[in-house]
Amino acid sequence: MSERNTPNIYDIAERAGVSIATVSRVLSGSDKVRETTRKRVMAVIEETGYTPNPFARGLGLGSMKMVGILCTDVSDLYYAAAISALERLLRRSGFDMLLYCTGDSLTDKKRYMGFLLEKHVDAIILVGSAFKEQDDNTHIENAAANVPVIIINGLVECPGVYCVLCDEKQAMYDNVGYLYASGRRRMLYLYDALTFSGMQKLDGFKTAHCDLGMAPDEALIIRCKRDIPSVRALVADMICHGPAFDAVLAAEDILSIGVCKALAEAGVDVPVIGFNNSILAQCATPELTSVDNRVAKLCAAAATMLEGLLEKRSDVPSKLILEAKLVRRSTF
Amino acid sequence: MSERNTPNIYDIAERAGVSIATVSRVLSGSDKVRETTRKRVMAVIEETGYTPNPFARGLGLGSMKMVGILCTDVSDLYYAAAISALERLLRRSGFDMLLYCTGDSLTDKKRYMGFLLEKHVDAIILVGSAFKEQDDNTHIENAAANVPVIIINGLVECPGVYCVLCDEKQAMYDNVGYLYASGRRRMLYLYDALTFSGMQKLDGFKTAHCDLGMAPDEALIIRCKRDIPSVRALVADMICHGPAFDAVLAAEDILSIGVCKALAEAGVDVPVIGFNNSILAQCATPELTSVDNRVAKLCAAAATMLEGLLEKRSDVPSKLILEAKLVRRSTF
């Protein structure tokens, strides 16, 4: 072996007394290698600790078996859970995860999407509906033209884009139904952003009202900051000065926390339902009833899709919708 | 341009009427290119949307500008915060992040560390003290022999390993002091794991007791599951059946949540101090006083170190310790 730091395929070939082609065959598990030859080559590989150079392999194959992940913010509980699940699943399929956090600006989302394509990843997974824009999804369409794109909990209908989502509209629709059945008529709806997911939930809220013959009161549909003290102040103020409400639906657990605090302080007892069923739901006092939107299942479905796509199978559905599930705790 | 999907440097050279060497120079911003030539080449690059193939570049340079990150679990709030911060910082320095989640088994930690080395990453960052083992840190030492290794909040003293940590021992030591000053003498200490970080905190707890002339009561030092209901049950039981305590120190915010719930139920009011100052501290009721162990700062320091190391500067400290900071809220 030469004095390079790591041995290469030539070193192995030389020491095993074969050509590099044979070493390559052994490495790829080809059956066109005589057993004795394979043994000899393997012995040299073991003894030298040789591992193939991934860049060279990537250059020849056009792939380093990496999947690019785009999320707006890993420090968010929901995204972190998704990425944790995806990492395990991807690794099991032999892929590495290249992680990009974009923040909310469309410019950065586009820019990072571009970087990912330049890196020649094998696929791109968009985590969260924050990636579907109202007007301009050209970057997603463009990416999909080059490589499979999977969106977790977002929907962009375009060839090459595969979506795995939770039926959050239905979940929120059902929430309204449950509260209605328990006699509630003035439900407060809190949300922080109108991403695709945000719009679905709001839509479910409104549609349910209509179907139940109630006109949703716009004064009870409030956009607020994703921030406990803000929500707390907001709800405290509403308790004092109206408009009156007799139940609360929040688009995110974190918002519900603020709600619970305000309610507890004022000694008001109305049902609250959160969304995401994150650890925050268990931390809240009283413990929060929350909609579980099945992150782990969504990710598992995405991973399965991905394998299908990379094997160029034609039976991969372009859209897959899972049901959410209400996890009842103390607040309802 | 040929019918390949993406243009390569030869296509650009041909269309610009120059050699590939010149294109390469333009790409690398060399000043040894005539301005008119540069313009011509740039024009072709723009118009074709050419981007250099990272595998080829990686092969030649021996690097794809990627940093490998190892953490036991991204879905943990603390690690997620760290990884979020690191991602931004690394990207700013032009590095991509290859994320690996190992779980707690040493076998997997070693295995994934090996994978990372095989990928020829430019550096490895270990997030969390879970990576320092009691007995066997050969995998870390071995990795450090090949590539810079940085540990966030962990300590392995060995050449090539750089550590950035928060002085959690001192923080816990101070906590005991504060509680002592407010008249507390029987402090309950809860922890879930004895990682390096866990041992530091416990050590601070015990040392402070000794320095204050109190023998720490081993019956008040309790290891519990990292799980709200378990802690809650544990503390509820202690309130009823003893041993008695008049303050609680927890090694993690999540444990404190269980404590707060049990205290609230029993109507007992004793000070509680959590650790990590995560979002959970704000979610708790009452809001939790917690030690901020400066994840963002630690990560920033790590990023700075990394740049120094990759520039082969010799002024990079092998150990850097930051102070923690107590964030006072309602529980103390």
Next chain:
DNA sequence: TTGAAAGCGGTACCAT
């Protein structure tokens, strides 16, 4: 079953 050699797409040294 095995080997020789042509890519893959860059970087960088050496001429000119």
Next chain:
DNA sequence: ATGGTACCGCTTTCAA
């Protein structure tokens, strides 16, 4: 300032 060319290390086709 520019071009020619030898690497970097692997995969794969074509011959033998």
